[in-house]
Amino acid sequence: MLDHPHATPEAPCLDERALARALSGRHLIGGRLVPAGSGKTFPIHNPATRQEVAQAALGDAADVDAAVENAATAQKSWAKLPARKRGALVARCAELISAHVEELARLIALETGKALRTESRVEANTVADILSFYGGLGSELKGESVPFAPDVLSVTVREPLGVVGAIIPWNVPMLLMALKIAPALVAGNTVVVKSAEEAPLAVLRICELMNRILPPGCFNMLSGFGPECGAPLVAHPKVRKVTFTGSAEVGRIVSRTAAEKLVPVTLELGGKSPMLVFADCDFDKTVAGAITSMRFTRQGQSCTAASRIYVERPIFARFVDALAARVDAMVMGDPLDEKTDIGTIISQEQFDKVRRYIDEGRASEGAGTRACSRLPQDAALREGLFIQPHIFTDLPNSSRLVQEEIFGPVTCVFPFDDAQAVLAAANDSEYGLAASIWTNNLRIGLDLAHRLEAGLVQINQNLVVQANLSYGGVKSSGLGKEASLESMLEHFTHKKTIMVNYG
Ligand code: NAI
Ligand code: MG
Numbered sequence: 001m002l003d004h005p006h007a008t009p010e011a012p013c014l015d016e017r018a019l020a021r022a023l024s025g026r027h028l029i030g031g032r033l034v035p036a037g038s039g040k041t042f043p044i045h046n047p048a049t050r051q052e053v054a055q056a057a058l059g060d061a062a063d064v065d066a067a068v069e070n071a072a073t074a075q076k077s078w079a080k081l082p083a084r085k086r087g088a089l090v091a092r093c094a095e096l097i098s099a100h101v102e103e104l105a106r107l108i109a110l111e112t113g114k115a116l117r118t119e120s121r122v123e124a125n126t127v128a129d130i131l132s133f134y135g136g137l138g139s140e141l142k143g144e145s146v147p148f149a150p151d152v153l154s155v156t157v158r159e160p161l162g163v164v165g166a167i168i169p170w171n172v173p174m175l176l177m178a179l180k181i182a183p184a185l186v187a188g189n190t191v192v193v194k195s196a197e198e199a200p201l202a203v204l205r206i207c208e209l210m211n212r213i214l215p216p217g218c219f220n221m222l223s224g225f226g227p228e229c230g231a232p233l234v235a236h237p238k239v240r241k242v243t244f245t246g247s248a249e250v251g252r253i254v255s256r257t258a259a260e261k262l263v264p265v266t267l268e269l270g271g272k273s274p275m276l277v278f279a280d281c282d283f284d285k286t287v288a289g290a291i292t293s294m295r296f297t298r299q300g301q302s303c304t305a306a307s308r309i310y311v312e313r314p315i316f317a318r319f320v321d322a323l324a325a326r327v328d329a330m331v332m333g334d335p336l337d338e339k340t341d342i343g344t345i346i347s348q349e350q351f352d353k354v355r356r357y358i359d360e361g362r363a364s365e366g367a368g369t370r371a372c373s374r375l376p377q378d379a380a381l382r383e384g385l386f387i388q389p390h391i392f393t394d395l396p397n398s399s400r401l402v403q404e405e406i407f408g409p410v411t412c413v414f415p416f417d418d419a420q421a422v423l424a425a426a427n428d429s430e431y432g433l434a435a436s437i438w439t440n441n442l443r444i445g446l447d448l449a450h451r452l453e454a455g456l457v458q459i460n461q462n463l464v465v466q467a468n469l470s471y472g473g474v475k476s477s478g479l480g481k482e483a484s485l486e487s488m489l490e491h492f493t494h495k496k497t498i499m500v501n502y503g
Helices: 016-022 061-080 083-099 101-112 116-135 173-186 201-210 226-235 248-261 283-293 313-328 348-363 419-427 442-451 485-492
Strands: 027-029 032-034 041-046 051-057 145-149 152-160 163-167 190-194 219-222 239-245 265-268 274-277 308-312 368-371 390-393 410-416 434-438 456-459 493-501
Touching: 016 051, 016 101, 016 201, 027 061, 027 201, 041 101, 051 101, 051 201, 061 152, 061 163, 061 190, 061 219, 061 226, 083 101, 083 116, 083 173, 083 201, 101 116, 101 173, 101 201, 116 173, 163 173, 163 226, 173 190, 173 201, 173 239, 173 485, 190 226, 201 219, 226 239, 226 248, 239 248, 239 485, 248 265, 274 283, 274 419, 283 313, 283 434, 308 313, 308 419, 313 368, 313 390, 313 410, 348 390, 348 410, 410 419, 419 442, 434 442, 442 456, 485 493
Parallel strands: 163 190, 163 239, 190 219, 239 265, 274 308, 274 434, 308 410, 390 410, 434 456
Antiparallel strands: 027 032, 027 219, 041 051, 145 152, 152 493, 368 390
16 A cells, blocks of 8 residues: 555656655545545556555445535536636636646556657647647637528527536547547536546646636546446436446447437547558658557557558558567667667556467467567566567468457558459458548549548558647447547537527
8 A cells, every 4th residue: 555645746757656645545526636536445456566555535326415515516607717817717727737747648648658769748738739729719609690580580599508417438548538628618517527547647736737727626536447437437327418438348338328318429439540642652751651550659559550451562561560670679678768669558458468369370270460569678667567569461361350449559461453452451440530641642542531430541651640620530430529629529519409589
C-alpha cells in the first residue's frame, strides 16, 4: 500500500511518481478531490516495471450518483452562461494544460508505458489543441429562422442535453477524453467521466487542473471498473447523453442501456484499418507512412492502426523487407527515456491477448513472421510488458489475425494484383474506421477513397485524430463523429423550435 496521499502540487510537477502518489485514491466530484464513498482503492502499475505507482479510488454506483447529482446541479447555471463565455473558460483550460504538458506527458508515460517523445508528449499537446479549438466555437451554437408563415416568427435554438456521461479507454485517454469534454462543456452540458481502470491518473490531473478554472460540478471524474462504475453511469436517469470509446463488445452493452433510457449515444469503437499501397507510390515515404499508420510507436494500441497492409505485387517483397528493417531500427525501452521510440503494452491482460495472437500467427501453416526491434536489455525493465512488433505475411483471410482487432504491434501484409480486388479485400471487414491509400495516381486514389467503407480515408498520409476534422467510424466501428464542429452541434445539443405568432 502507498503512503497516505498528500495534496496535489499547484505548479507543474515533473516528478511523475510523486504526482501519481498525490493523485492517489481520489475521484473529483463537485470541484473536490474526494475518496470513494466505500473508501476502497485499487492499484495502478507502471507497465515498464510492473511496480505499483498509485492507488485509484474504486468507484461504485453511490459515487456515480454523487457525481451525477453534482453535475446536474452545476449544469443549470453553466448553461446560463453565454456560450462564448463558456468557450473562453475552456480556452483558458487549454492554456493551463499547455503549461502542464511536460508533467502530463511524464505521468501518462508512467501509467501507460507509452514512450515520452514519440507518444506521450504528442498526446498532451493535442489535448491543449483540442480544448483551444472548441474554446473558440461558442458562437457557433447558432439556430435558424424558418420561413413558416408571414406572421409567424419560427426559429430554432441549440440547447444542451444536460449531464453527459463519458467513458474512456486507456490507449490515448487524455486525447480521447478531450474530444468528449470540450464540445460537451462548450455546448452547455456538464460531464461525468469514468476513466479506464488501467490509466486513471493523467486524466484526473487534467480534471483537477480544469477545475481550477471551471465552476465546481461542471467536470467530474470517477475511477473504477466497467461493470461497477461505468454501467451505473450509463444507466443513471439524470445522464442524458452517453459518449463511449472502447471495444465494440462494451459499445454494444452501453448502447443497449442507452436505448432503454432513450438517450443518444456516440460510440467510437474498434477498427481493422486497411492500408493500400500501389507500386507507383513514393516508396520511402510510404514505408515511413506504414510505421505511422500502424502506430508502432504506440505498440499498435490504436483503433486506427493499419493492421492490414495490402501492397501491389511488383513491390511487395521489397516493401516487406524495407518495413521490417525500419521497425527493426526503432528503439524499444524505458518509456520515460527520450531515446525510446516504442514503450510497452498497457497491461498483463492485453499482453497475454496480443501474445496469443502472435503464437497463433506463428503456428499458421505457411505464414511468414518477422519479429522486429530488440527487447530492452536493461535489467530494470526485465519484468516490463514489452512485445516485439510482428509483421506477418501469407496468412489466410480466415485467420483471426486478419479478421479481429488485435490492439497490439502486429500487422499482416498481403500482395494484390488489381484495384478492384484490393477494394473488395479492404472492405471485407466488420469494421470501418479508417483507411489509407498510397499512390501517385489520384484517379485511382480518389475513386478508392469514395468506395472504401470507412469514416476517415487519407491518401499519401495517415495522421491520427486532428481537431476540426470529423472523426468516427461506420459498421462495427461506431456511431457518430468526434473532433469537429459537427460533433458539438449534432452530438451535444438538441434543436428546439420556438414559434411566435405576431399576426
Ligand atoms: P473496454 O471496452 O472493456 O474498456 C473501455 C472502457 O469501458 C473502460 O473505461 C472500461 O472500464 C469501460 N467498461 C467496460 N465494461 C463496461 C460496461 N459494462 N459498462 C460501461 N463501461 C464499461 O476495453 P478493454 O477491455 O480495455 O480492451 C479490450 C479491447 O477493446 C482491446 O483489445 C481493443 O481491441 C479494444 N479497445 C478499443 C479502443 C478504441 O480506441 N476504440 C480502446 C480500448 C480498447
Ligand atoms: Mg474490457
